[in-house]
Amino acid sequence: MKDLVLIKVQSDPKYLSVIRSVTAKMGELYGLSESATEDVKLAVDEACSNVIKHAYGGDTYQSILVRYRMTKKGFEVLIEDNGVKVQPESIEGRSLDDIRPGGLGVHLIKRTFDIFQFVRRKRKGNRLRLVRFTK
Amino acid sequence: MEIEVKDYQGVKVIALSGEIDMYSSPALREEMMGLINKRVTPLLVDFKGVSYIDSSGIATFVEGLKCMMSYGGRLKLTGVLEGVRKIFSFSKLDKVFEIYGTFEDALNS
Numbered sequence: 296m297k298d299l300v301l302i303k304v305q306s307d308p309k310y311l312s313v314i315r316s317v318t319a320k321m322g323e324l325y326g327l328s329e330s331a332t333e334d335v336k337l338a339v340d341e342a343c344s345n346v347i348k349h350a351y352g353g354d355t356y357q358s359i360l361v362r363y364r365m366t367k368k369g370f371e372v373l374i375e376d377n378g379v380k381v382q383p384e385s386i387e388g389r390s391l392d393d394i395r396p397g398g399l400g401v402h403l404i405k406r407t408f409d410i411f412q413f414v415r416r417k418r419k420g421n422r423l424r425l426v427r428f429t430k
Numbered sequence: 431m432e433i434e435v436k437d438y439q440g441v442k443v444i445a446l447s448g449e450i451d452m453y454s455s456p457a458l459r460e461e462m463m464g465l466i467n468k469r470v471t472p473l474l475v476d477f478k479g480v481s482y483i484d485s486s487g488i489a490t491f492v493e494g495l496k497c498m499m500s501y502g503g504r505l506k507l508t509g510v511l512e513g514v515r516k517i518f519s520f521s522k523l524d525k526v527f528e529i530y531g532t533f534e535d536a537l538n539s
Contacts, residue, residue, distance in 0.1 A: 308453035
């Protein structure tokens with residue numbers, strides 16, 4: 296087996312805390328600093344919240360797959376769903392100068408991960424690849 | 431997350447503890463908007479026990495602040511821990527919200 300951890304979680308917001316706990320533990324195991332681990336935890340939480348909101352339209356009975364592994368490039372997280380395909384071009388957070396609710400999550404993900412990429416190979420649903428380079 | 435609404439010297443205080451995320455923020459929104467719809471001012475939010483906040487939590491406070499501004503109300507935040515404060519700073523909201531170092535400062539300002 297490759298050196299990876301994989302969790303499958305029901306798309307219910309009450310389980311986001313489980314994803315956060317595992318993410319924080321993985322950050323610790325892979326040697327991220329405490330501050331980087333906090334950022335990664337928040338970013339993965341935001342990405343999974345987006346899956347629930349947008350890909351599954353709030354349906355809490357679907358599943359989210361989260362894979363963690365350390366690659367040559369760095370700490371990689373793959374987040375998969377079977378929901379509505381996301382149009383990557385349409386993903387843009389609000390301007391941070393525009394003070395209104397919403398639109399902050401994408402910024403919190405992109406400030407943490409060096410690679411933010413939807414893998415197009417997946418036929419159904421979405422696979423978001425996040426990589427934080429290890430410097 | 432735990433939400434406690436109390437009166438302190440005639441001022442409404444929402445004391446929070448735990449983590450504010452997509453799961454817990456609807457309950458917070460309901461509690462806070464219930465007070466805001468009654469045009470409560472000032473409204474203090476004590477973050478002392480909050481260890482985590484995500485964008486849905488931030489959005490809840492932005493919505494609350496915007497509603498309060500419409501009637502000249504003041505939303506004051508206090509006890510914000512470093513990790514949570516970083517999120518407010520990143521989103522440039524530390525300049526928008528009244529954030530106080532201590533509960534007394536928030537109360538007396």
